[in-house]
Amino acid sequence: MANIIDGVKYTKEHEWVKVDGDTATEGITDYAQSELSDIVMVEPPAVGKKVKAGEAVGTIEAVKAVTDLFAGVSGEVVEVNDKVVADPSIINKDPYGEGWLYKVKMDDPKEADGLLGAEQYKELIEKH
Amino acid sequence: MLKKTPFYEFHLKNKGKIVEFAGFYMPVQFQGIMPEHQTVRTSVGVFDVSHMGEIEIRGSDRWKFVNYLTTNDASKLELNQVQYSTMLYEDGGIVDDLLVYNLNERILLVVNAANTEKDYQWIVKNRKFDVEIMNVSDTIGQLAVQGPQAQAVMQKLFDWDLEEVQFYWAVETKMKDVPVLLSRTGYTGEDGFEIYVDRAHADDTWNMIFDAGSEFDIQPIGLGARDTLRFEVRYRLYGQDIDKTTNPLEAGLGWAVKLDKDEFIGKQSLMEIKEKGITRRFAGFVALEKGIPRPHYEIHADGKNVGSVTSGTFSPSLKKGIGMGYVAVPYNKVGTRLTVKGNSSFDAEVIKGPFYKKGSRR
Numbered sequence: 001m002a003n004i005i006d007g008v009k010y011t012k013e014h015e016w017v018k019v020d021g022d023t024a025t026e027g028i029t030d031y032a033q034s035e036l037s038d039i040v041m042v043e044p045p046a047v048g049k050k051v052k053a054g055e056a057v058g059t060i061e062a063v064k065a066v067t068d069l070f071a072g073v074s075g076e077v078v079e080v081n082d083k084v085v086a087d088p089s090i091i092n093k094d095p096y097g098e099g100w101l102y103k104v105k106m107d108d109p110k111e112a113d114g115l116l117g118a119e120q121y122k123e124l125i126e127k128h
Numbered sequence: 129m130l131k132k133t134p135f136y137e138f139h140l141k142n143k144g145k146i147v148e149f150a151g152f153y154m155p156v157q158f159q160g161i162m163p164e165h166q167t168v169r170t171s172v173g174v175f176d177v178s179h180m181g182e183i184e185i186r187g188s189d190r191w192k193f194v195n196y197l198t199t200n201d202a203s204k205l206e207l208n209q210v211q212y213s214t215m216l217y218e219d220g221g222i223v224d225d226l227l228v229y230n231l232n233e234r235i236l237l238v239v240n241a242a243n244t245e246k247d248y249q250w251i252v253k254n255r256k257f258d259v260e261i262m263n264v265s266d267t268i269g270q271l272a273v274q275g276p277q278a279q280a281v282m283q284k285l286f287d288w289d290l291e292e293v294q295f296y297w298a299v300e301t302k303m304k305d306v307p308v309l310l311s312r313t314g315y316t317g318e319d320g321f322e323i324y325v326d327r328a329h330a331d332d333t334w335n336m337i338f339d340a341g342s343e344f345d346i347q348p349i350g351l352g353a354r355d356t357l358r359f360e361v362r363y364r365l366y367g368q369d370i371d372k373t374t375n376p377l378e379a380g381l382g383w384a385v386k387l388d389k390d391e392f393i394g395k396q397s398l399m400e401i402k403e404k405g406i407t408r409r410f411a412g413f414v415a416l417e418k419g420i421p422r423p424h425y426e427i428h429a430d431g432k433n434v435g436s437v438t439s440g441t442f443s444p445s446l447k448k449g450i451g452m453g454y455v456a457v458p459y460n461k462v463g464t465r466l467t468v469k470g471n472s473s474f475d476a477e478v479i480k481g482p483f484y485k486k487g488s489r490r
Contacts, residue, residue, distance in 0.1 A: 037352075038161045040442040041418060043472070059471050061420045063161045063442045064352055066471055 002031035004122050005096050009072065009115035012124065016096060017072035022109045024073045027100040028060065028091060031125045036062035039088040044069065044102040049077045051104060053111060058101075060091075073111045075104040133178035134269040134330030142348050149351060150241035152179040157350035164353035165444040168316055169487075172275035172341060173349035177322070178330075181244025181265040183237040189257030190235045194228060196256060196392050199376060199385040205230035210296045210311050213384050214376050215247065216394025220401055221372035222379070223250055225364065227313065229298055236309075240366045254393060269330040273337060274320030274357075276488040277344045282310075282321055284340040293321075295489070306332055315354065317361030317487030359441050359450065360484035362412050368423065369410065369438045369452060375401055378454065380410045408435060409460040411478050412452045416465075419474030421451025428467040429459040437468065445484045451476065 008016045014032035018025045033039065041061040051057045051071040058069035080102045084090045091099035106112075116124065131152045139146065144155030155176065158164060167173045185194055194202045200213035209230050215223040224243045229236040239247045248263045255261060273282055283290050285303045293299050298311035309324040325333045338346060355365070364370050370379050377385065377398060387399060415421065421440030426433050440451035451468065455478070459466065464478045 037157065038442075041420065043418070061442065063356060063444070066420065066422055068471070 002029070002034055002125060003096075004030070004118050004125075006118050008096070009112045009117065010121035010124075011070060011072045011115055013068075013070040014125075015070060015072050017112050017115060019106070019109065019112045022106050023078070024075070024104045024106050024112060025100050026072050026102055026104065028069070028095055029121070030095045032067075033092050033095045033099070036060065036065055036067065037092065038063040039091045042069075042084055042088045042091065042101065044080050044085070045071070045077045047077050047080055051075065051077060060088075069101070071104070072115060073104055073106050074108070075106040077102050078105045079103040131179075131266075133176050134327045135176045135178060135271070135334055138334055139176065139348070144348065144350060147351070150179055152241065154179060155348070155350040157352045158348050161350075161352040161356060162444050164347065164349045165356050167347045168275045168318055168349055168353065168357055169445060170276065171346075172273065172277035172281050172320075172344050173347050173353075174334075174337060174341070175272040175274065175349050175354055176270075177272050178269045179241035180270055181239040181241060181247065181263070182268050182324070183239060183244075183248055183251060184262045184264050185235045185237065185251075185259055186233065186262070187257070187259035190259055191230075193255070193257050193259045194235050194237070195390060197251060197254065198226070198228060199392060199394070200228070201386040201389045202228055202230070202235070203389070207232065208298045208300075210298050210313055212296075214370075214381060215250065216376070216392075216398070217372060218394060218397060220375040220377075220394045220397035222366070222370045222374055222376060223247060223372070225366055225370060225381070225384075229309070229311065231298070231300060231309070242367060267327055268324050269327050269333065270322060270324050271333065271337065272314055272316075272320060272322045273341075274314045274316040274318050274349075276319060277341075278318070278320040281337065281341040281344055281346060285336055303333070304336060306336070308333070314489070315363055316357040317363075317482065317484060317489050318357075319488040356441055356444055359439060359452075360443055360445055361482040361487060361489075362452065364410070364452075365439060374454070377401060378406050378409055406457065408454045408456050410452065411435075411455045411460040412450070412481075412483060413466055413468075413476040413478045414446070414483065415449035415451070415468070416475045416477055419468065419472050420449035421453075421468050421476065422470055425451075425468050425470030427453055427455055427459075428469060429455075429464060434459045434466075437470075443483055449474075449476075450483045
């Protein structure tokens with residue numbers, strides 16, 4: 001069973017968003033990494049890029065599948081996790097920790113409130 | 129109604145991730161595609177390939193009939209020899225690619241799982257001469273033991289030297305007490321065997337092979353790694369790389385087509401296609417930058433669309449994206465620079481032969 005943690009918000013497209021002040025850290029969920037398995041390439045949005053919630057901002061490639069990466073919140077990318085770009089298998093090992101993808105300075109720090117909570121996300125993946 | 133192979137319970141026990149494939153519940157992976165791929169390249173792994181279809185042709189005219197049905201020259205087969213071949217529609221499109229086993233009193237056609245019923249109907253519809261046609265797929269379990277250590281494992285189950293069975297040869301024998309059809313064939317580019325048994329002996333067969341393989345840390349391998357392994361040695365996959373809209377000449381399977389043999393289905397069309405000249409050819413290419421080709425991505429060269437990707441994957445051995453697809457002549461030439469356009473756009477280069485050249489196959 002996929003691991004769902006408290007203290008973060010979730011998107012319907014299986015990203016997680018952790019808000020700290022006006023900065024949001026984003027990554028993909030344990031469910032997403034396990035469905036993809038063997039992630040071999042990741043392209044998060046570049047630092048300085050303006051992203052809009054719900055828009056495709058990057059790609060994740062596994063051996064057998066490619067998927068778009070959607071922004072959970074709107075704002076400007078301020079940091080990218082270069083370690084996962086160099087070794088994307090980190091995402092498979094620790095999706096909520098070392099496997100984070102990028103940080104956004106949020107236009108509206110309250111925007112994440114509209115995303116799914118842990119219970120709601122759990123319901124979503126149980127339907128799959 | 130999905131079918132289960134006779135090894136299904138073992139897949140559950142080994143925590144295989146089960147998916148639907150060609151009408152069967154099949155394991156797509158156990159520990160993960162990458163480690164399983166490595167296991168087969170460096171040691172030995174076991175694939176459940178019981179979903180493959182088996183069609184038996186019996187009767188005194190079986191060679192004549194199979195030679196009429198298939199493109200390769202089946203009349204050249206000696207007893208217990210195996211041949212790769214294709215079956216065509218009248219227009220030269222491919223019905224299926226298959227293995228032809230010339231066995232005692234029968235010819236066994238081993239076909240793609242998703243095509244078994246279609247092939248059987250096609251064969252029955254085109255029946256000629258004195259032959260009997262039987263779809264025996266549901267009675268047979270099949271395992272593929274593949275990797276540089278495959279022979280070392282399998283040798284423990286036979287008291288005669290397995291060296292006697294050469295590449296693309298078979299033997300009907302007993303493995304301990306179990307009657308088996310054993311051939312040195314596979315879909316991985318590595319040395320290895322495929323073992324056909326009656327379903328009733330499936331449990332014994334699995335246990336014998338895993339007991340023999342324990343000292344080599346033998347592992348079950350899923351369909352995911354089966355695909356990356358076949359891909360790296362550029363074996364075509366029916367339904368993706370070849371189908372009824374492609375002919376074997378453009379697919380680079382001309383070596384399995386013998387236009388100088390007697391009449392066979394599709395021969396006339398192939399002669400015409402050959403005379404008119406082939407306008408596109410199946411090519412393999414390697415990504416020169418970050419990017420993985422995926423099915424249906426466009427292939428561009430000289431600023432125009434020259435084809436599309438039929439198969440693409442990340443190569444666990446090469447650690448980069450590799451793809452295959454039909455490319456307009458002359459852009460199929462080795463060394464041609466292509467641009468692949470899909471979710472991302474990246475350059476690729478047409479290469480010669482298999483992507484992975486260090487396999488233990490012989």
